[in-house]
Amino acid sequence: MNNPSANNGARVLQFLLIETGTYEDAMLRPYTTNVSNEANTIGLLQESTMNGQIVTAAALSDVAGRILTQQTEAEGICAIPNTWSERRLRFFMEIESGATDLTRQRQILTGYTDYSGLSNLTGAQVHFDPRMRLYFNNTISLRDSKFRAADGSYAFRSTMADDSQLLRSGSDVYANANGTFMDANNTFALRPEDLMAAQAAGMSVMQRGGGDVWDTRASFAMGVRKSSRDNGIPSRYLAKSLTALGQAYQQSDVANEPSTAVFNLAYGALREQSMHADRFFSILNNQTQYAHNGYITYQELCALVPNVDAVAQYLMPGSVTQRQESYERGRHEHWHGTGTETLFASRLCSSIPGVMIENMMTRIGFTTSNRTVDGRFALQFFEGAVGSFTQGIDMQPFLARFETTVVLEVLNTLTSNNLIDIDIDMVIDLLGETQVSVSIAGAPKVHFTQPTFCDALFAPVMTINAQFVNNIGEDLHTLTTFMDTPAPQFGLGQNNPSFF
Numbered sequence: 001m002n003n004p005s006a007n008n009g010a011r012v013l014q015f016l017l018i019e020t021g022t023y024e025d026a027m028l029r030p031y032t033t034n035v036s037n038e039a040n041t042i043g044l045l046q047e048s049t050m051n052g053q054i055v056t057a058a059a060l061s062d063v064a065g066r067i068l069t070q071q072t073e074a075e076g077i078c079a080i081p082n083t084w085s086e087r088r089l090r091f092f093m094e095i096e097s098g099a100t101d102l103t104r105q106r107q108i109l110t111g112y113t114d115y116s117g118l119s120n121l122t123g124a125q126v127h128f129d130p131r132m133r134l135y136f137n138n139t140i141s142l143r144d145s146k147f148r149a150a151d152g153s154y155a156f157r158s159t160m161a162d163d164s165q166l167l168r169s170g171s172d173v174y175a176n177a178n179g180t181f182m183d184a185n186n187t188f189a190l191r192p193e194d195l196m197a198a199q200a201a202g203m204s205v206m207q208r209g210g211g212d213v214w215d216t217r218a219s220f221a222m223g224v225r226k227s228s229r230d231n232g233i234p235s236r237y238l239a240k241s242l243t244a245l246g247q248a249y250q251q252s253d254v255a256n257e258p259s260t261a262v263f264n265l266a267y268g269a270l271r272e273q274s275m276h277a278d279r280f281f282s283i284l285n286n287q288t289q290y291a292h293n294g295y296i297t298y299q300e301l302c303a304l305v306p307n308v309d310a311v312a313q314y315l316m317p318g319s320v321t322q323r324q325e326s327y328e329r330g331r332h333e334h335w336h337g338t339g340t341e342t343l344f345a346s347r348l349c350s351s352i353p354g355v356m357i358e359n360m361m362t363r364i365g366f367t368t369s370n371r372t373v374d375g376r377f378a379l380q381f382f383e384g385a386v387g388s389f390t391q392g393i394d395m396q397p398f399l400a401r402f403e404t405t406v407v408l409e410v411l412n413t414l415t416s417n418n419l420i421d422i423d424i425d426m427v428i429d430l431l432g433e434t435q436v437s438v439s440i441a442g443a444p445k446v447h448f449t450q451p452t453f454c455d456a457l458f459a460p461v462m463t464i465n466a467q468f469v470n471n472i473g474e475d476l477h478t479l480t481t482f483m484d485t486p487a488p489q490f491g492l493g494q495n496n497p498s499f500f
Helices: 041-048 061-067 192-207 234-251 260-269 279-287 298-304 320-325 340-358 396-414 452-458 466-482
Strands: 011-019 026-028 031-033 068-070 076-078 089-097 103-113 133-148 154-167 174-176 225-228 312-315 361-369 378-381 422-429 433-440 446-451
Touching (some): 026 452, 041 466, 061 068, 061 234, 068 234, 103 154, 103 452, 133 298, 133 452, 154 340, 192 234, 192 466, 234 260, 234 466, 279 298, 340 361, 340 396, 340 433, 340 446, 340 452, 361 396, 378 396, 433 452, 446 452
Antiparallel strands (some): 031 068, 089 103, 103 133, 133 154, 361 422, 422 433, 433 446
16 A cells, blocks of 8 residues: 555645634643542432433433642643744645545545745745645545435435544643653553543552552554543543443453452453554555654645645735634733633534534634523534535534534533533634634623634543543543443433443
């Protein structure tokens, strides 16, 4: 296999590059758990799930925000090449493969570069620096199937096959509170599979007499990896973790005691999409140092995808939309704070993009508040603020599903089921930036802007504290045991075959 475009009819449909603004320093706020009696999380969990019979994201929405939150104090600083004061290019690449008369597969890749490596802006053809580095932030795989519409015309129906952030590490990515940068061996992922792997390793060591545990599957010693966008939504993160653990007990020979087998079974059920199973990234891993470096150069990309340079298009600044997106560092609130507005804005920026992508959206704008007669949330969408991955589809059903999901699985969780008075405005561009304004209890709105094109850097499933991997894994196991439901029924419940 030499290159993506030479196999199975793969070709690059689009490769768009746009200059970014400059931004406030991004902060690392990993997940942390709270299962204390004082917070009554055990009792709430038992009640919400009917003692483990209904373990769904919806069922957990009112308690997930108490159990799984992001750290109040930032754990460290997220760095980006040439600092957050540097303008760079963000990009959108669309690859088509396996196309027939009836079906096709598309992969959408988004990310950013280390700087604005382009020249000859006055000429007809823009040239890109071959040494410019490309960092991939998100990958989305779509299956398109042709169908006949009601009017007799043909169109494609798109189905999501993969929606993952690309987590990377390195000696220049994460620094602790003192500014000391951490290498790949001291940066860890907190995806559900990483927690189960660490628990399995710890149990194995314990059975051999004890000792320190360091599981390389949680560290970034093996390089870049995928993380489902669902991991940014606490209720879904909890639902799939607790379900996997409960069903692992059901399938193992050990009914009541934790064992390596139980955690290994849960690990298998929670596995993320493999980088090696992804055709594009498998090529990058095999033919470049991408897995180790976390980037490829523009020259390497052109060598692997011969038509990419011909398709590459630099979108010149100038339109109203682009001027609005060109954020200037210092215009809005910084991310170093520990106030509720900062924490809520951070959680919204982590969770909403995943809901957008599953509803085929690249851009959305809305306002919402629970300062209503009945105290319930309702979203009002800004006119012309909806963008999609697929052209020519009716977005109304997707907007309706987006609203239902955001209210039930994000806003209810954020406000502990409407106990907190809040007013929110958001405009999110997956390929650009997120602007969010938060007002709590009638206070003035606080405005934040975050670059969404690189949001994998500050995903809540990243940490520089190895102990977090064990702590969260142990807490999830504790929650599982306290739900106290006979194994065959755990996580299923009547008429509830899945946890979404």
